[in-house]
Amino acid sequence: DQQVKQNSPSLSVQEGRISILNCDYTNSMFDYFLWYKKYPAEGPTFLISISSIKDKNEDGRFTVFLNKSAKHLSLHIVPSQPGDSAVYFCAATLPRGNEKLTFGTGTRLTIIP
Amino acid sequence: EAGVVQSPRYKIIEKKQPVAFWCNPISGHNTLYWYRQNLGQGPELLIRYENEEAVDDSQLPKDRFSAERLKGVDSTLKIQPAELGDSAVYLCASSSTQETQYFGPGTRLLVL
Numbered sequence: 001d002q003q004v005k006q007n008s009p010s011l012s013v014q015e016g017r018i019s020i021l022n023c024d025y026t027n028s029m030f031d032y033f034l035w036y037k038k039y040p041a042e043g044p045t046f047l048i049s050i051s052s053i054k055d056k057n058e059d060g061r062f063t064v065f066l067n068k069s070a071k072h073l074s075l076h077i078v079p080s081q082p083g084d085s086a087v088y089f090c091a092a093t094l095p096r097g098n099e100k101l102t103f104g105t106g107t108r109l110t111i112i113p
Numbered sequence: 114e115a116g117v118v119q120s121p122r123y124k125i126i127e128k129k130q131p132v133a134f135w136c137n138p139i140s141g142h143n144t145l146y147w148y149r150q151n152l153g154q155g156p157e158l159l160i161r162y163e164n165e166e167a168v169d170d171s172q173l174p175k176d177r178f179s180a181e182r183l184k185g186v187d188s189t190l191k192i193q194p195a196e197l198g199d200s201a202v203y204l205c206a207s208s209s210t211q212e213t214q215y216f217g218p219g220t221r222l223l224v225l
Contacts, residue, residue, distance in 0.1 A: 004155070009153075034213075036216075041218065042218050042219075043117070043204055043206070043216030043217050043218050043219050044156070044204075044216045045215075045216065046213045046214070046215070049213070089155050089156075091155070099144065099146075099161065099208065099214070100158050100161065100169060101156070101158065101214060103154075103155025103156050103157070104155050105153065105154055105155050106153075106154075106155055
């Protein structure tokens with residue numbers, strides 16, 4: 001049972017344009033969501049997060065949007081840069097006290113120069 | 114500040130052999146996690162430690178997998194005996210209580 005889903009295994013975007021990565025979840029008890037970025041042969045690195053009490057969180061070129069009614073979140077990267085090429089994982093956790101991260105299957109983003 | 118250190122980075126063994134992975138977390142992080150990532154999938158939690166106590170090992174296949182964190186710092190994950198289906202990347206992560214998890218580079222295991 002995949003509780004966190006990333007339905008697009010890959011995405012290609014022109015440099016300078018906006019990249020939008022999507023994530024859906026099924027467990028309504030999730031209350032904290034994170035995006036991790038992973039380069040080959042490295043572990044995932046934390047990118048940005050959002051609490052379920054918010055609908056938007058922004059950090060520089062990265063913005064995460066949360067739509068609780070649709071159980072959907074998205075990561076926007078603008079403008080996209082070649083160094084953004086990586087695999088992006090969406091993850092979710094239950095209310096504080098349980099730090100288990102439930103990950104999606106990842107989306108491979110390729111930025112075309 | 115040093116990140117999470119894991120060794121070895123790569124391991125190739127024959128099935129039925131034992132294998133062990135080592136992890137040294139970020140200094141001061143009392144929570145340590147072991148994840149397994151299969152090809153094309155996201156990481157899945159195997160076990161979580163708070164200091165030296167395993168507080169969540171519900172996903173650890175206890176018939177062949179074991180883990181320890183004796184002094185509440187570094188940790189070892191062992192598989193004995195290994196099976197073909199254990200081929201995966203084994204990731205260690207650490208965090209301060211209820212804070213962001215920081216991952217190591219992982220150990221890529223291939224069981225032949």
